[in-house]
Amino acid sequence: MANEGLSCSLKATYPDFSLQATFSVQAGELACIIGPSGCGKSTSLSLIAGLLPLQEGSLFLNGNDLTQIPVHKRQVAMVFQDYALFPHMTVAQNIAYPLKIRKTKKAKQIERIHHLLSLVSLQGYEKRKSQELSGGERQRIALARALASQPQLLLLDEPLSALDAKLRKHLREEIRRIHDETGITTVYVTHDQEEALAIADRIIVMHEGKVMQQGKGEDIYNNPENLFVATFMGEGTILPYNVIQKTLSTPTPSLPYAYKPKEGKHTIFFRPENVLIKEGQAFSLVEYLPHVQFKQAQVINCEFQGDHYRLLCQWEGHPIICHSTTRPENKEVTLAVRMKSIREYVDGILVP
Amino acid sequence: MRENSSLQYKRFYRTMPIPASLVLLLLFFVPLFFTLSSAFITEEGISFSRVVGVFTDSYTQRIMLFTVFQATISTLASLLVALPGAFLIATYNFRAKRLILALSAIPFVIPSILVVLGFVIFFGNNGFLNRILMTLFNLNEPPLKILYSFPAIILAHTFYNFPIIMSLVSSYWEHMDGHCESASRTLGATKTRTFFSITLPRLLPAIISACSLVFLFCFNSFAIILVLGGGPQFTTMEVEIYRQARMMSNPGAASALSLFSILVTTLLLLWYNASQKNLARSEIYRRDILRSEKRPASFVGRVLALFYTLFSLLFILGPIISVVVRSFMASPSRSASQEFSLRWYRQLLSLESATGHMGSALTALTNSFMIALVVATLTVPVALTLSVAVRRSQRKTSFYELFGMLPMTVSSVIIGLGYYLISSRFRAGLSLHYILVVLAHMVIAIPFVLRTILPEYRKIPLSYMHSSLTLGAGPLRTFLLIELPLLKGSLFTGAIFAFALSMGEFNATLTLANSSIVTLPIVMYRLIGSYNFQGACALGTILIAVSVIVFIVSELAKGGKYGQ
Amino acid sequence: MNKHRFVCALVAILSLIFFPVAAQGAKAQDELVVYAYDAFCGDWGPGPTVVQAFEKQTGIKVNLISAGDAVSMMTKIISEKNNPYADVVVGISNEMAQKLYDAAVLEPYNSPALQHIPAFLQFDKENRLLPFDYGNFAFVYDSEQLQPQDIPTSLASLTDAKYKNKVILIDPRTSSVGLGLLLWTIEAFGEQEYLSWWRAMKNNALTITDGWSSAYGLFTEGEAPLVLSYTTSPVYHVTFENSTRYQVVLFEEGHSTTIEAAGILASSKLKSEARQFIDFLLADAQLDIAIANSMYPANSMTVLPSAFAYAPKPEKNLSMDSSVLAKNLDRWLTEWTQVMSR
Secondary structure: OOOOOEEEEEEEEOOOOEEEEEEEEOOOOEEEEEOOOOOOHHHHHHHHHOOOOOOEEEEEEOOEEHHHOOHHHOOEEEEOOOOOOOOOOEHHHHHHHHHHHOOOOHHHHHHHHHHHHHHOOOOOOOOOEHHHOOHHHHHHHHHHHHHHOOOOEEEEEOOOOOOOHHHHHHHHHHHHHHHHHHOOEEEEEEOOHHHHHHHOOEEEEEEOOEEEEEEOHHHHHHOOOEHHHHHHOOOOEEEEOOHHHHHEEOOOOOOOOOOOOOOOOEEEEEOHHHEEEEOOOOOOHHHHOOEEEEEEEEEEEEEEOOOOEEEEEEEOOEEEEEEEOOOOOOOEEEEEEEHHHOEEEEOOEEOO | OOOHHHHHHHHHHHHOOHHHHHHHHHHHHHHHHHHHHHHHEEOOEEOOHHHHHHHHOHHHHHHHHHHHHHHHHHHHHHHHHHHHHHHHHHHEOOOHHHHHHHHOOHHHHOOHHHHHHHHHHHHOOOOHHHHHHHHHHOOOOOOOOOOOOHHHHHHHHHHHHHHHHHHHHHHHHHOOOOHHHHHHHHOOOOHHHHHHHHHHHHHHHHHHHHHHHHHHHHHOOOHHHHHHHOOOOOOOHHHHHHHHHHHOOOHHHHHHHHHHHHHHHHHHHHHHHHHHHHHHHHOOOOOOOOOOOEOOOOHHHHHHHHHHHHHHHHHHHHHHHHHHHHHOEEOOOOOOOOEEOOHHHHHHOOOOOOOHHHHHHHHHHHHHHHHHHHHHHHHHHHHHHHHHHHHHOOOOOOHHHHHHHHHHOOOHHHHHHHHHHHHOOOOOOHHHHHHHHHHHHHHHHHHHHHHHHHHHHHHOOHHHHHHHHHOOOOHHHHHHHHHHHHOHHHHHHHHHHHHHHHHHOOHHHHHHOOOOOOOHHHHHHHHHHOOOHHHHHHHHHHHHHHHHHHHHHHHHHHHHHOOO | OHHHHHHHHHHHHHHHHHHHHOOOOOOOOOOEEEEEOHHHHOOOOOHHHHHHHHHHHHOOOEEEEEOOOHHHHHHHHHHOOOOOOOOEEEEEEHHHHHHHHHHOOEEOOOOHHHHHOOHHHOOOOOOOOEEEEEEEEEEEEEOOOOOHHHOOOOOHHHHOHHHOOOEEEEOOOOOHHHHHHHHHHHHHHHHHHHHHHHHHHHHHEEEEEOOHHHHHHHHHOOOOOEEEEEOOHHHHHHHHHOOOOEEEEOOOOOEEEEEEEEEEEOOOOOHHHHHHHHHHHHOOOHHHHHHHHOOEEOOOOOOOOHHHHHOOOOOOEEOOOHHHHHHHHHHHHHHHHHHHOO
8 A cells, every 4th residue: 555646446336347446556647547338447437536435445545545535525636528617607717616615815816727728728718618619628628627626636537538539649648748747646547548558657457347457558568467458458469379389480499489388278469560571581580589470371451551551361260460561462471470579378367 | 335425415415305395295295194194084993995985986987087088188189289389499490489488388377267268268159269250251150169078178188288298399309419310311211201210209208208297287177177078978086076075075085086196197207207317318418409490491381380380379379368358358338349448457456446356456466476476486496405306316216306296296176175174273373374375386386396497407417516526616515606507597497487376376375375365366266256257357367468478588588598 | 696596585584484473373362253255255255344344333353264165164164173263154055054063063043133034044943053145046148149038937948959058057066056056956856857957958058167157257258148147146247337138037946045154153252242243244234245245135124225126036945954965965966977977
């Protein structure tokens, strides 16, 4: 139990699912809770904020037990999916709302509002009404309002999901920048893994009410602890373990690979960007390192993604996804993956 | 279970419904209990025999069936007439729209005897319509002998009620986006098919909720059925209850009979409740969606719209206008022809010496006004606090919502009986009678104000409240700063409704007030009871005028604030 | 806007609290409490005039309280049996009296004024209820819609085919006037025959309304030329409208009489004052009552204004004993409903 930051063990049962999530966020971190719909991420936020009662478990923020404190005293601010800007107030009044509650003096209020609006790059918006704002602007005002309450913890519930792709990229940068400037511990819920990987200091992957893995983005992406995290956080190919027998190629016997099949469903997994494609004869460096080779794979589909091509190949009935910088000319290719890039899973759990 | 933090909120939300509960308990449930319990108290002590006897009697069963039957037919007829109107209002923008909507609530606040009279003056064998037709086409016999028959009952109910369906459904329809319909058309369905397969089902929550309200009114209908029906072959439960309570002084039997009404209407309320929940949930409609505001495109469309508007204006307003016109006519003697005259109004304002009751008309007007003002001012906060309790309720059907709506279901004869049994237990001066009258009016108004506030309340996303909480505002502050301002419009409309209802309330007032408290409807009834129908029409016109003004104001306020 | 609403609510609540402060709750010691029906009490009924005159003459303070209509009044008195408040009750009619007798709440009083009241009006031999006015039910016709030769002369003649849809009747289950007609037919034709009259009238009735107000309203709107009302109805039109258009015709069978009476409650502590009030009611107040109520004064010594010439007095006054009525009313109403609802 860290003395600083958020530390929680959330246990709750609802008619359609049950939640059993334990995770912690260090002070000043931007943590992302990510998972498919219905995994319990928004519920977790509501529990942390106190909008839902916590039946069992613990919830500590900076050393304080939050479960004894009512919502409006927790100093946990939340930005909702629909932004919840009060329609009968102007932007300035919205932001002033938490300031008034804290009995901030009028002059100070104006100063704070001005400061916050600059922080979110919306200077001069004081007199506008929420109906006049675009989605992105509303989101930022909601953020500014939440920050005005000087919370110890900031919760963001899928703040960008209602916006278009370009805006999302821009705004997530903004959110990261604002976070860095204010230094507030933030928990951010999203279902977009690209977003999570891009801005989070820590990612918490949830599925069906449980935390599947938590840690830095690189760790989660490169060393997913289970197949769910592996497939959720990015694309990849899953193959039965025994294909290694057929495809293993160890050029130098001094770097052996021990083939050890295990009990249970033993599978391997690798990312498409780690797949090398050979149309001609020679691979490069990989030829000299332990790798698996899939000969005579058929290219079923080829999508242009701008900076690369995404190929869907078929090898002996197994689909393999890979990336290529050029459009393949032949229908038949040979694919290779380094053993270093392959992860093993037994019954979905990573084999260390 | 760690509920300490939510306990604080529970306390707040628990205290909210207390004022409303007090009023309702005192002035509704306690009297109701008194009268109902007499259904179970016979000479032998407490028994079910009377109740069982009532329900197994074939005559009573026939009446129950007829009551349900006529209410169903009336509701269906009202729906049929209302739907085209709802479509017109929802789709097109035309000048008379606001007016029609404003006027549609008027029949509800006017004493039923005026409505009946108005109907007769307009549709009767010697009424305006027939006389106009006879002069136009040079006929000897009145061509439209519609009154005093079963169709007349349906007709009266329809014209009384279809505006309610029309305004409820059209306001819902207005805010429904047309995407599903567009999708249906692109899939190859014709306009008609789209309407029946797509639009109608989507409208169902609004239709159900409006129809259940109308059914309730037709179910409890009394004067209309007896007078316009033409005879006792059309007897409803209310008549039987009346007979037992008034003629036989047999509250026990009356109560036993009223159990049936209460049962049916409670079931209906439950259904209406559930449909209201669906209303808020099924379609997330926002105020900023408004269907096309255009004029009807085709010539046929325009003609239809015109016809429908004239037709509905004629029939909504016909009976009411007849009363108004009648009040401006007088004749030096009964035999001379009627001519325009302000005599009744002069008497009203004590400018001319009055006969009989007219002298007290001015006092009555002031009294009614003051009482209505107090009622409106008090009912709105009380109903609002009840709404808060309803909104927070976790269960599908909120107990408090039912609690608040029940007064609409029980016949005034039963409640009147109850008031009687209670008021005989204690004495009081004039002031207490005023208080009782105000409270009784509040009880009657609460369901209507609740019905106005709740849909608007349900539209406020929970995230607003949650947001306010997380920003540091406690539940009371959240309520005052966030929920209250957003409910402004509905509170105002509710107040208007309560005001109008109080102005026109008769039954409860008569029972509770002693004779020194006179209100407008009471004087009106007394005028009618002493041969002075035209004076009554004059008072009725004033009542109508007040209602019209008040409703138009509310429609204007609605339109202005929320920028359509 | 919130503040405004708060202030309004505050004002309303304060005024509500203020009211009880100004209330006089307890019964004044020597005040005579009189219950009367609604129409009697309002400042258009005879009540205030009578009370004023009585107070002036005797110096006794009177508190006139409206107790609803006759039926409600009776219910109220009976339900207050253990907690009595009133001293005098005014306006119980002969048909409904049985219930009061059964409840044994009244005290007999042989008022000296009774000597001027005709015997047929004194329906209570024990003088618990003393009559102060009466009226006869009758059919009023519209002289502009009916030819003189078409004016009916008897109840029986109303069933003639020429009156199809020309008669407005009133439902006995919901109206005391309607009930009066039902009793009239029973009194005139007897229990065996009265239903055949009603059966025949089904064709001739334009409608059977819920109450006198609607019925008379329809009548004056010209929907039909005949309506059930009182013999004194034309008096109003003559006095206040200068019109003789609406007339009453006397029927051969005679007319049913409704007699209104007053009585002293046995629980009263002001018996002497109560008696004085009854005496006053039966003598000095008779003219005021007759004019305001549009009914005949019980006291035959009363001199009536000329308009009353238009209210013909029937030769035959029919009436029914209230005990007979109490025993059979439910059955009659049920029989009637069964016949009329087919």
